[in-house]
Amino acid sequence: MALTSDTPRSAHPDDLGLTRRSQLTGLFGAFVSFALLSEVSCARPNPRMTARDWIDRHNELARALKQGQVSARSWMTEVERLAREIDIAELMADVNQSKLSAASKPPTNDPSKRSVRFIDASGTPRRLAYAAALFDFAPSNVITPHGHKNMVSAHLVTNGKFRVRNFDRLRDEGNGMVIRPTRDFVASTGTLSAMSSARDNIHWFVPKGGPARTFDVIISGLDPKQPDFDIAAIDPLGGRRMRDGTILAPVMSFEAASAKYLTSL
Numbered sequence: 001m002a003l004t005s006d007t008p009r010s011a012h013p014d015d016l017g018l019t020r021r022s023q024l025t026g027l028f029g030a031f032v033s034f035a036l037l038s039e040v041s042c043a044r045p046n047p048r049m050t051a052r053d054w055i056d057r058h059n060e061l062a063r064a065l066k067q068g069q070v071s072a073r074s075w076m077t078e079v080e081r082l083a084r085e086i087d088i089a090e091l092m093a094d095v096n097q098s099k100l101s102a103a104s105k106p107p108t109n110d111p112s113k114r115s116v117r118f119i120d121a122s123g124t125p126r127r128l129a130y131a132a133a134l135f136d137f138a139p140s141n142v143i144t145p146h147g148h149k150n151m152v153s154a155h156l157v158t159n160g161k162f163r164v165r166n167f168d169r170l171r172d173e174g175n176g177m178v179i180r181p182t183r184d185f186v187a188s189t190g191t192l193s194a195m196s197s198a199r200d201n202i203h204w205f206v207p208k209g210g211p212a213r214t215f216d217v218i219i220s221g222l223d224p225k226q227p228d229f230d231i232a233a234i235d236p237l238g239g240r241r242m243r244d245g246t247i248l249a250p251v252m253s254f255e256a257a258s259a260k261y262l263t264s265l
């Protein structure tokens with residue numbers, strides 16, 4: 001490993017460089033701005049897209065991303081904005097009308113996955129440029145920290161709430177990833193968490209206070225010359241914490257990750 005001048009030590013769950021308190025401090029200025037904007041927006045009716053338009057807009061964005069017409073960062077910004085345009089109950093009404101296919105239960109502590117195929121007016125499954133899925137979390141299920149290649153995803157909370165932690169993936173090194181903590185927040189219904197190779201590539205979802213669900217938009221195969229996607233579990237809490245705030249987190253198996261990363265972390 002190249003980062004030998006730094007002192008290796010394990011990280012505590014709240015010692016990854018971005019505690020809730022520091023994030024709240026950093027967000028205070030943004031909150032003031034948001035509050036002012038909210039006051040302005042309260043004066044107007046709140047425009048909401050229909051579920052059909054929202055699904056179509058995601059399709060346009062996914063196609064543009066695949067064709068290189070928008071960057072991954074722009075895609076993330078836009079899907080975060082879109083999340084504020086949809087009524088979750090209306091979206092779920094369309095999801096409930098769609099074709100749902102349950103995946104086999106994984107051997108790990110992951111949530112249950114169901115693929116979502118939206119249908120058109122004639123009842124035919126639609127062909128979209130993205131995959132959609134529901135993830136149902138029992139209170140004990142965890143999506144453990146992991147990184148991705150050649151794909152992006154957006155996770156919209158449709159029920160319950162989660163503690164969501166993100167890290168930028170700065171580079172791969174040996175059998176690990178050099179990562180930097182970026183976000184640590186509680187996402188409740190209507191909040192979206194996105195990831196790409198450009199930012200927040202590592203994510204970690206822990207349900208808080210009961211069962212919870214996300215609706216996911218997933219776009220893989222961004223570079224057709226590469227494998228469709230690559231997903232690897234990592235161990236940020238067992239990694240080497242560097243003086244510059246980065247962490248060299250070893251890759252681990254998903255089974256080992258599920259055994260270690262319980263809801264208590």
Ligand SMILES: [Fe+2]
Binds near residue numbers: 203
């Ligand atoms: Fe993921």
